[in-house]
Amino acid sequence: MQDLLVIIVIVVALGFDYVNGFHDAANSIATVVSTRVLSPRTAVLWAAFFNFAAFLVFGDKVATTIANDVVMQDALSIGVIFAGLAGAIAWDLITFWFGLPTSSSHALVGGIAGAAVAKAGFGVLISEGLRKIGVFIILSPLIGLAMGLVLTLGIYWVFHRNRNIERLHRGFRHGQLASAAAFSLGHGANDAQKTMGIILALLIASGHAAPDASTPLWVVLAAHTAIALGTLTGGWRIVKTMGSKITRLQPVGGVAAESGAAITLFATSAAGIPVSTTHTITGAIVGVGAARRLSAVRWGVAGRVVWAWILTIPGAFAFSWLAFLVIDLLS
């Protein structure tokens, strides 16, 4: 019976990862498609491939952080992890329904914390790990913004002798292939690892892995496959939001935004810090717009990031707390 429950929770975790790919990965192909460097179908394949390939480049530090640094391991159980996932998914769906800003990554952290607190009280939270995640929730969009802005200014400075701006943009169209690939790699690395962390925590809690175990290869491959499949099936629907809603992106801006976000994701993934990939690319796109002038940025969309900071973790925490109480009552 316990093994069946473990399999069900793994399927739910991979489903969460799939939806993440479906929802988020289009961020990385928005500019390649809107500037017609690639067709939507090829762009989605491009992003999905690099989502999957991320496992070859990055280790499992983010996964270890999720599994070991959010709540104490002895507070983790199959029920806690299922309730954490259920709360995070419910929060994502409800905020999607009402059009409220959210972040799947933050919801996952809030969800696991909420379910663990419902089981064993606030003492099980690891303040050092949560503090680090909290600090980078705020810092990652700010770093992305600064990177996007500095790279935009740097590109224009390097090519300032080029008076023909249209020719400059034409030259950068194909550069977007590299920057989109880099961002997809960063997205796969940071977001797939969050699911890897949840599954690793589940395996430890159910006795299928030692407390100090590293992530098994099948978990790594399953998580990266799920996010890549999500990208493959859902990519195009959300492309327009990131490509035009925040600020209108040209090829130079696209390269700067994707590269800035990719550098931020590479650094945080290497340091084992889970961050929101959507917030990071949003910050970088705002940075590209701000390099021209502040009025080039549609601040309503950027402001949603701030609301997501405030709402997501407490919201997912509360939902998962309730979910655990229901599971506890039923069992």
Place this chain on the structure above:
Amino acid sequence: MDRRAAFFLGAAVVSFLLVPVSDGYDWVPITVGVVYLVLALGSWLDARGHRRV
């Protein structure tokens, strides 16, 4: 005041406010804060230059 400079200044303040809770990696918010201070100064000088022109 230049609105962009004010925004960057705000981002610098937010970054510096995170320093006390960033044990062991406080160099990250410090670096980000310094970058935003430089961007605020650059933006202010840029806006002042444009006004003079």
